[in-house]
Amino acid sequence: MEDAGIGWIAAIIIGGLAGWIASAIMKTNTGIFLNIILGIIGAAIASFLFGLIGVSFGGWLGYLIAGLIGACILIAIVRAVRK
Numbered sequence: 001m002e003d004a005g006i007g008w009i010a011a012i013i014i015g016g017l018a019g020w021i022a023s024a025i026m027k028t029n030t031g032i033f034l035n036i037i038l039g040i041i042g043a044a045i046a047s048f049l050f051g052l053i054g055v056s057f058g059g060w061l062g063y064l065i066a067g068l069i070g071a072c073i074l075i076a077i078v079r080a081v082r083k
Contacts, residue, residue: 014060015039018067025068026075035071042070049073 019035022042030038046066047057057066 010060011040011043011063012036014063015043015067018042018064019071022068022071022075026072028075038071038074039067042072042074043067044070045073046070 016032016036016039019030019037019039019042020032022038023030023035043063043066046069049070050056050066057063
């Protein structure tokens with residue numbers, strides 16, 4: 001987060017947006033708090049995974065994309081574990 005120049009308040013806002021978009025894409029019915037958590041944790045996971053292959057995201061848009069991809073990954077993992 002700090003490398004991308006995103007503060008905590010912006011991370012919460014962007015994380016919430018990313019989580020909300022991911023829940024719409026994956027057709028889940030989660031609340032705003034879980035959307036924020038999914039987006040923030042998802043961005044951290046996606047940044048780590050993409051860092052392993054040499055891809056980095058920067059700025060607000062990059063954090064949103066990383067959060068969206070990571071939140072979708074988290075939703076898919078939770079669905080797989082529940083089955």
